[in-house]
Amino acid sequence: MKPFDAGPRLPTALGPQETADGVRMQQFPPAEAWDDWTEWDHRAWPRKIPRRYMLVPTVCFNCESACGLLGWVDRETLEVRKFEGNPAHPGSRGRNCAKGPATINQVNDPDRILYPLRRAGRRGEGKWVRVSWDEALADIGGRIRSALQEGRHDEVMYHVGRPGHDGLMEWILPAWGLDGHNSHTNICSSGARAGYAFWMGFDRPSPDHANAKVILLISSHLETGHYFNPHAQRIVEGKLAGAKLIVWDTRLSNTASMADTWISPWPGSEAAILLAIARHLIATRRYDREFVRQWVNWEEYLRAEEPGSPPTFEAFEASLETRYARYTFAFASRESGVDARVLEGIAEDVANCGGKLAAHNWRSAGSGNLGGWQVARCLWFVNVLTGSVGVAGGTSANAWDKWVPRPPHLPPHVPRWNELAWPREYPLSFFEMSYLLPHFLKEGRGKLAVYFTRVYNPMWTNPDGFTWLEALRDEAKIGLHVALTPTWSETAWWADYVLPMGHGSERHDVMSQETHAGRWVAFRQPVRRVAMEKLGRPVRRTWEANPGQVWEEVEFWIDLSWQIDPDGSLGVRRYFEPPGRPGERMTVDDYYGWMFEESVPGLPEAAAREGLTPLGYMRKYGAFEMRAGAEPEFVRPLAEAERAATRVDPATGIVYTTAPAAPAMNIVPTPVFVAGALGRPIGVMVDGTARQGFPTPSRKLEIYSSTLAEFGWPELAVPDYVRSHVHPDEIDRQGNEFVLLSTYRLPTLIHTRSANAKWLLEISHSNPTWIHTEDAARLRVATGDLVRVETEIGHFVDKVWITEGIRPGVIACSHHLGRWRLAEGEGTSRMASAVVGLQEDAGRWDLRQVGGVGPYASADPDTERIWWTDAGVHQNLTFPVQPDPVSGGHCWHQKVRVSPARPEDRYGDVHVDTGRAHEVYKRWLSMARPPRGPLRRPHWILRPFRPAEAAYRLPDGGLPDAG
Numbered sequence: 032m033k034p035f036d037a038g039p040r041l042p043t044a045l046g047p048q049e050t051a052d053g054v055r056m057q058q059f060p061p062a063e064a065w066d067d068w069t070e071w072d073h074r075a076w077p078r079k080i081p082r083r084y085m086l087v088p089t090v091c092f093n094c095e096s097a098c099g100l101l102g103w104v105d106r107e108t109l110e111v112r113k114f115e116g117n118p119a120h121p122g123s124r125g126r127n128c129a130k131g132p133a134t135i136n137q138v139n140d141p142d143r144i145l146y147p148l149r150r151a152g153r154r155g156e157g158k159w160v161r162v163s164w165d166e167a168l169a170d171i172g173g174r175i176r177s178a179l180q181e182g183r184h185d186e187v188m189y190h191v192g193r194p195g196h197d198g199l200m201e202w203i204l205p206a207w208g209l210d211g212h213n214s215h216t217n218i219c220s221s222g223a224r225a226g227y228a229f230w231m232g233f234d235r236p237s238p239d240h241a242n243a244k245v246i247l248l249i250s251s252h253l254e255t256g257h258y259f260n261p262h263a264q265r266i267v268e269g270k271l272a273g274a275k276l277i278v279w280d281t282r283l284s285n286t287a288s289m290a291d292t293w294i295s296p297w298p299g300s301e302a303a304i305l306l307a308i309a310r311h312l313i314a315t316r317r318y319d320r321e322f323v324r325q326w327v328n329w330e331e332y333l334r335a336e337e338p339g340s341p342p343t344f345e346a347f348e349a350s351l352e353t354r355y356a357r358y359t360f361a362f363a364s365r366e367s368g369v370d371a372r373v374l375e376g377i378a379e380d381v382a383n384c385g386g387k388l389a390a391h392n393w394r395s396a397g398s399g400n401l402g403g404w405q406v407a408r409c410l411w412f413v414n415v416l417t418g419s420v421g422v423a424g425g426t427s428a429n430a431w432d433k434w435v436p437r438p439p440h441l442p443p444h445v446p447r448w449n450e451l452a453w454p455r456e457y458p459l460s461f462f463e464m465s466y467l468l469p470h471f472l473k474e475g476r477g478k479l480a481v482y483f484t485r486v487y488n489p490m491w492t493n494p495d496g497f498t499w500l501e502a503l504r505d506e507a508k509i510g511l512h513v514a515l516t517p518t519w520s521e522t523a524w525w526a527d528y529v530l531p532m533g534h535g536s537e538r539h540d541v542m543s544q545e546t547h548a549g550r551w552v553a554f555r556q557p558v559r560r561v562a563m564e565k566l567g568r569p570v571r572r573t574w575e576a577n578p579g580q581v582w583e584e585v586e587f588w589i590d591l592s593w594q595i596d597p598d599g600s601l602g603v604r605r606y607f608e609p610p611g612r613p614g615e616r617m618t619v620d621d622y623y624g625w626m627f628e629e630s631v632p633g634l635p636e637a638a639a640r641e642g643l644t645p646l647g648y649m650r651k652y653g654a655f656e657m658r659a660g661a662e663p664e665f666v667r668p669l670a671e672a673e674r675a676a677t678r679v680d681p682a683t684g685i686v687y688t689t690a691p692a693a694p695a696m697n698i699v700p701t702p703v704f705v706a707g708a709l710g711r712p713i714g715v716m717v718d719g720t721a722r723q724g725f726p727t728p729s730r731k732l733e734i735y736s737s738t739l740a741e742f743g744w745p746e747l748a749v750p751d752y753v754r755s756h757v758h759p760d761e762i763d764r765q766g767n768e769f770v771l772l773s774t775y776r777l778p779t780l781i782h783t784r785s786a787n788a789k790w791l792l793e794i795s796h797s798n799p800t801w802i803h804t805e806d807a808a809r810l811r812v813a814t815g816d817l818v819r820v821e822t823e824i825g826h827f828v829d830k831v832w833i834t835e836g837i838r839p840g841v842i843a844c845s846h847h848l849g850r851w852r853l854a855e856g857e858g859t860s861r862m863a864s865a866v867v868g869l870q871e872d873a874g875r876w877d878l879r880q881v882g883g884v885g886p887y888a889s890a891d892p893d894t895e896r897i898w899w900t901d902a903g904v905h906q907n908l909t910f911p912v913q914p915d916p917v918s919g920g921h922c923w924h925q926k927v928r929v930s931p932a933r934p935e936d937r938y939g940d941v942h943v944d945t946g947r948a949h950e951v952y953k954r955w956l957s958m959a960r961p962p963r964g965p966l967r968r969p970h971w972i973l974r975p976f977r978p979a980e981a982a983y984r985l986p987d988g989g990l991p992d993a994g
């Protein structure tokens with residue numbers, strides 16, 4: 032096998048496992064033998080004790096990549112013994128990062144929550160009683176039923192951290208009639224999404240790294256970025272095939288260490304560099320002129336920005352050259368601190384990419400800065416100029432490489448708009464203004480009767496966690512808090528119900544991600560349940576097969592929906608009955624069986640070739656590949672059938688139809704257009720051919736965004752550079768002010784869920800603050816010394832790590848550590864968290880660590896071998912909310928003052944004033960621009976859980992003082 036060979040493909044390549052001379056080609060047992068495979072017992076080594084396993088495919092839940100796993104279930108004991116990669120998964124191809132196999136740690140975690148719990152004392156007191164699932168369902172379902180009957184729909188909210196599934200809640204919440212979804216997106220990817228969406232309608236890129244000539248990463252993608260294991264495989268393939276790898280990362284990450292060119296720009300200067308590259312391409316006439324002429328909305332740009340100029344492409348080119356003339360390499364160098372010759376070298380590499388530029392920005396600069404959304408927007412500008420859009424080696428839109436599931440019953444769009452998640456101030460936000468929720472509750476904008484948090488730990492993950500604590504403890508603001516979680520967290524401690532939901536091997540979900548040029552779907556399965564059923568032991572509910580009574584969401588939501596509407600009188604229950612069997616309760620087999628049969632192109636045929644049902648095929652292989660290679664859907668000519676009942680607007684070339692639209696999921700990848708006077712837009716004329724185009728108002732790539740202009744931001748209607756709130760001019764370096772990079776992930780941890788994975792914690796359990804050697808000398812601190820890091824609302828105390836791997840004037844601290852618990856033996860995992868004391872005085876909070884990590888006796892003898900003592904420092908508590916006024920994303924980078932620790936300071940100390948935090952919230956809120964027209968939000972811009980068209984209208988008619 033060649034190194035980094037693309038690996039096996041479904042299903043034929045799962046056959047031959049050996050070369051002609053008998054050398055074993057791969058480590059994976061052949062799929063035909065997965066039901067009964069014998070290997071020596073690894074725990075019995077060096078003795079050779081055979082064990083018979085059933086290998087059940089599932090999907091890792093430890094990040095968004097959705098890599099395949101095989102759960103090795105002992106056929107005799109039904110114990111899940113280990114996890115390895117699934118070679119049949121087209122995205123991960125049998126490979127995983129450290130977090131995949133560590134799923135076994137999570138399954139066997141001695142501190143995990145095994146049974147439903149209900150609060151017994153005051154909120155946050157830590158007293159719980161075990162309840163049955165039926166009791167929990169009856170109480171929660173009854174409260175939701177009352178809310179629906181009394182018209183209090185907006186008081187029911189589901190707030191998710193890591194969804195881990197596609198399409199599930201788009202079925203559940205609209206079926207209840209709610210606009211009640213909330214997400215974590217605004218603390219994560221809003222900036223990048225907005226930057227891409229204003230250009231092309233789609234909000235994510237899908238780079239084809241493997242076939243690229245130039246790979247440009249504004250991230251640490253090889254180790255921790257979006258879809259990083261699948262991406263890392265292809266980045267390395269591309270690099271081995273000769274691609275140049277360029278990494279922009281202020282910190283010397285592991286990814287930067289692998290780059291051909293690494294630069295360490297001042298945080299927030301990335302868009303200036305990208306525009307300097309764009310200017311270079313334009314000025315030297317080395318851009319894909321034909322692609323730009325055909326696919327960019329330059330006519331609209333000229334009408335809006337150069338109204339007196341002739342409507343010619345040449346006039347557009349001249350305007351571009353003038354507009355971006357000031358973005359010289361010298362300017363970008365001043366902003367970024369990177370030598371102009373290095374920037375010019377990068378621009379030359381991009382200019383010579385031959386239409387094969389694979390580029391990505393997701394969190395990183397996009398989520399760190401005021402105006403961070405312009406980073407992705409300017410990056411896509413470079414993709415457009417080089418013609419690297421949708422082609423092999425270029426970058427596609429996510430929706431071309433992602434499949435969207437459908438449930439058997441599609442609920443209608445709800446006629447409601449929940450302003451607790453979608454406030455008027457942010458008409459262009461991507462997406463819900465989730466991290467502002469406690470401030471909204473504090474201001475009396477609403478209250479919640481039932482609040483679900485699912486795999487979500489806002490008190491620890493979000494900025495301003497003590498404001499979250501103040502909201503979560505207040506029963507007048509949140510009547511019932513239900514934490515759906517596989518493991519304890521800081522937030523779950525303040526819940527009324529803690530309901531254990533399964534890890535990646537204990538639940539069903541479907542997932543499809545744009546991991547590479549291709550399209551696939553994968554099936555997460557509860558491996559023990561599947562093994563039991565194959566061995567003839569029926570399972571009624573998944574919790575019967577999981578440890579304790581750990582359940583899964585699909586069955587939970589179905590049962591809860593029946594509880595809400597037991598007799599069907601609310602119109603809810605019918606969505607949870609199987610097709611053709613009214614009155615019966617839908618099962619997971621009904622749900623996924625229908626989905627795989629009816630909505631996965633090519634799967635029924637592939638299954639039939641093996642004598643399987645589509646569900647049987649997915650249960651056997653765990654994944655199905657629908658397409659390999661890039662497919663630029665935007666160039667697809669409209670078929671004759673599509674062109675029936677169409678009209679072309681001669682002014683714009685947009686093709687409209689009066690035919691009704693097929694029912695669409697309320698799901699994110701593709702915008703939905705409402706019909707206007709000419710009908711519904713479905714394509715655009717390009718050089719005489721009607722093509723599908725992009726889901727934007729112009730059906731073209733939008734260098735000029737009429738949407739930004741109409742919704743309050745005309746000065747930003749064209750890609751530009753926005754000075755960050757941490758621009759060098761804002762930082763008094765002589766006064767020991769710094770920019771704090773707080774966003775970086777560690778490759779071996781997973782936000783809030785890795786606290787119960789012993790292998791991962793043994794590797795990573797500390798988050799010192801990186802400080803450059805020069806700055807450390809000025810501050811007179813050495814590695815290991817404590818510093819006080821002051822933000823606008825408080826401070827934290829951390830030890831320092833002196834390094835040359837960070838730009839002077841910038842410090843960095845990973846957000847993956849700093850877990851805490853309030854009780855010695857309870858709450859957040861003992862192997863990951865410090866015991867803390869918490870004091871409050873009228874909104875002034877002090878957290879002090881009173882005990883670190885240490886060995887302890889448990890069901891796992893390894894916990895007595897814990898040698899590390901550190902749990903890290905919880906820096907996010909000290910960050911005020913800083914919402915970008917356009918994308919709505921939290922601008923994570925912090926302006927801080929650093930000084931040596933004071934005598935009274937202790938490692939891990941955190942102090943925060945939540946009164947001050949609310950003032951900072953109001954200051955950032957005042958930067959937002961509510962809509963001046965009649966709509967809350969443009970119809971076409973992506974919005975998950977899209978309500979009905981009428982709900983977009985402001986109830987007061989969009990008066991100028993609306994909001």
Ligand code: SF4
Binds near residue numbers: 092093098259
């Ligand atoms: S990259 Fe790692 S954590 Fe993420 S899904 Fe793949 S194996 Fe799991």
